Amino acid sequence: SNNRPTNAILAPNFKFEDMGIGGLDNEFAAIFRRAFSSRILPPGLVERLGINHVKGILLFGPPGTGKTLMARQIGGMLNAREPKVVNGPEILNKFVGQSEENIRKLFADAEKEQKEKGDESGLHIIIFDELDAICKQRGTTGGGTGVGDSVVNQLLSKMDGVDQLNNVLIIGMTNRMDMIDEALLRPGRLEVHIEVSLPDESGRLQILNIHTSKMRSNGVMGDDVDLAELAARTKNFSGAELNGLVKSATSFATNRHIKVGTVAAYDNLDNLKITRSDFLHALDEVQPAFGVNEEELQ
Numbered sequence: 275s276n277n278r279p280t281n282a283i284l285a286p287n288f289k290f291e292d293m294g295i296g297g298l299d300n301e302f303a304a305i306f307r308r309a310f311s312s313r314i315l316p317p318g319l320v321e322r323l324g325i326n327h328v329k330g331i332l333l334f335g336p337p338g339t340g341k342t343l344m345a346r347q348i349g350g351m352l353n354a355r356e357p358k359v360v361n362g363p364e365i366l367n368k369f370v371g372q373s374e375e376n377i378r379k380l381f382a383d384a385e386k387e388q389k390e391k392g393d394e395s396g397l398h399i400i401i402f403d404e405l406d407a408i409c410k411q412r413g414t415t416g417g418g419t420g421v422g423d424s425v426v427n428q429l430l431s432k433m434d435g436v437d438q439l440n441n442v443l444i445i446g447m448t449n450r451m452d453m454i455d456e457a458l459l460r461p462g463r464l465e466v467h468i469e470v471s472l473p474d475e476s477g478r479l480q481i482l483n484i485h486t487s488k489m490r491s492n493g494v495m496g497d498d499v500d501l502a503e504l505a506a507r508t509k510n511f512s513g514a515e516l517n518g519l520v521k522s523a524t525s526f527a528t529n530r531h532i533k534v535g536t537v538a539a540y541d542n543l544d545n546l547k548i549t550r551s552d553f554l555h556a557l558d559e560v561q562p563a564f565g566v567n568e569e570e571l572q
């Protein structure tokens with residue numbers, strides 16, 4: 275019927291709980307409302323409203339906070355093709371015209387399907403990591419190389435060309451929002467900007483739960499480990515650093531089982547337990563790289 279959404283829609287077996295991403299519920303909710311809600315309206319209503327779908331999202335924030343995880347999940351949430359994932363430095367090529375050609379190729383499949391199937395085309399997602407790398411340097415001493423100019427222009431022309439296409443969603447990512455060419459951020463381009471910041475205490479607890487779920491359900495976690503305590507003691511840790519903390523604690527635990535007189539063989543791993551003290555040792559070893567605030571440095 276005319277009420278059936280023909281564009282992207284939440285994948286039938288999609289469950290938010292299965293995402294394995296902690297502490298980003300507000301960010302997901304914002305993305306959903308701002309970038310997807312129009313795509314699941316009945317097409318007739320979209321026409322009556324006279325609106326265009328959002329074609330581009332920019333995720334920005336410090337490294338290791340889950341931007342890449344999120345971008346990939348967005349593809350899984352929607353009935354989209356396997357996303358194309360590229361990163362800025364990989365697009366750049368020293369041969370004249372080759373970088374622009376790389377950008378052009380990214381859009382080729384979506385353009386072809388749109389031509390063949392029109393509104394029945396599936397959604398194509400393009401994930402652009404380290405987007406700042408293709409933008410010319412601004413505000414740095416000595417000025418920029420300007421190398422990125424024509425590459426950015428090519429990307430802009432593709433994005434604007436997508437105007438007629440409703441089947442493309444671009445997800446850009448960067449740790450350097452200040453480096454992104456403003457032309458890329460305008461309405462109709464990467465117009466929805468979502469900040470992915472370091473997790474707060476409850477986010478850290480969710481992330482620690484995710485990264486210890488196997489060891490907890492397999493009885494390898496010591497009874498004395500209190501994840502809430504660890505969440506409280508890991509201010510400024512990113513998701514990636516919390517993952518590193520769990521790995522470090524595990525390495526302290528397995529190290530107790532090294533066979534005497536060897537460096538590479540374990541003994542008796544049956545009773546392996548990762549204990550609170552392993553996590554405390556790990557806390558000495560794994561430090562947050564970002565967001566350490568001034569009071570703590572004084």
Ligand code: ATP
Binds near residue numbers: 340484
């Ligand atoms: P970068 O800017 O360095 O590319 P990013 O923000 O894209 O970083 P990811 O690559 O998504 O970060 O995260 C790296 C790893 O850290 C993930 O594979 C995951 O193991 C862990 N991680 C980061 N954030 C989260 C999170 N919010 N929930 C669960 N795991 C996380």
